[in-house]
Amino acid sequence: MSKAAPVAVIDLGTHSALLLIAEKQAGNGFTVLKEDFKVTRLGAGIEKDEILLPQNQENTFKELREFKKEIEAFGCGQVTVLATEAMRRAANALTFLDALHKEFNWQVKVLTPEEEARFSYLGAISVYEDFTSKLFTVIDVGGGSTEITKGRGKEIERSRSFPVGVVRLAERFDYRERMVSFDIPTVQEILDAQFDEAELKKLTEDTFLVGTGGTITTAAAIHHGMETYDPNVINNTSLTLDQLLMMFEDLNARSLEERRQVKGLEAGREDVIIYGLMIYIHLMQRAGVWRIRISAGGLRHGFLLANV
Template sequence: RAHDADEFIRQIEQELQLPVSVLSPQQEATCSYLGAISVIENFKNKRFTVIDVGGGSTEITLGQGQEIVKHASLPVGASRLAEAMDFKVKLGSSDRMGLMQIVKIELEKIAFWNEIDSSRVLVGSGGTITTLAAIHHGMERYDAQRVSQTVLDREQIWKLYYQINDLDLEERLKLPGLEAGREDVITYGTIIYLTIMELRQLPWIRVSARGVRFGYLMKKDW
């Protein structure tokens, strides 16, 4: 929580003449989960693993329909891994293997790690996976609906990783679908997804461009 959060909220309420409510960490996790799974048809009857790779952390949630069953936050994210490597642009195989080992160590601390398997629908949300989907489609203009209809298999994600990793930063910015500001961390975030999918032998992932805001609209009883 920012040190000036209360003052910021007061200013917003004064400017907009509207009350502001702040989500608790649990409410935020619930909204993020609901938003992510909302792209799946008949989601109320399915079991999910939802992964959101952020800059400083990775959130992993197991759910049954609209209910969160278990949740873990890992202290590894795209930016954090990049910082550990001094934002090295082109990663060698030893770099990649070292990073995957770092991620593996954190993953194996999760109490429900062995419950993550292919019997659950795997959903990815957040900037890393939506960017990979946009690059996969060669999007000149971002299309959230099309991104949310994307299924990427593990082999496709490996191909995207190698495609991006072979480029310098300027070349990456020319890739249709890659938003400026992600060019230096996209490979690191991709490594996190690949580590999870390889270790648990998960064949594919459904991409979701929906998150907290959409989930909040689904959860109107707060």
């Protein structure tokens, strides 16, 4: 019997695109062959203009062509693009997706907020041993939205998507390089209004709080001073609220050029990282939780798990 061809999943987000190439395994699982990450800024400006700007579309297509080379090199038999908040919001999303399908002929799924939360949750918890019986609350802070999902193992009990992410928050402040003291109450008001129904205060002591997505994995990489991203190290990392607060203060005090020199901080995140950290800090303070575990598993991994 011939071996099945690898499959590829692309998470096409508001700020970045992430590629996963994997082989399906017998039973419910897969083996990762390749992962890649590109900053596209596809949804930059959407808060103001409500469309995908031409230069962002061009840059996204440029990066997707690089993904295509990797996909073809592995001989992938199926390619699925998962589109999220930017595609849900942009007035010209259909035009963009038509162009994408015409050039690449890839299957595209525009996920509902519920589907996005479900797949992010499944991907995030999958990196932990014996995850089937544990209680989890997973926070996925993306570019355009934040998903908070509670469950026991693979069984989801409650899931919510909130229309605030690192890009949308950064745009509210015109990508201000540094936040000053009088900005913080305004940020708190914005986040309080957005997360009013998050129900994080109901977390129990036996619940694993897990963070996934670019902000928190970047925070873990910075914590370790990573020069080469290693998901296995990320998956064995937890950060305290105090560590995130100190990281925010350190990065906020630096210029964009100085941030680019920080080991672990990927190029293209230097102007949004402080906004993502503020979201995580706010949610942890709201929950009264002092530590968060980090998962390199995410939307693309969860989609594969749900569809192998």
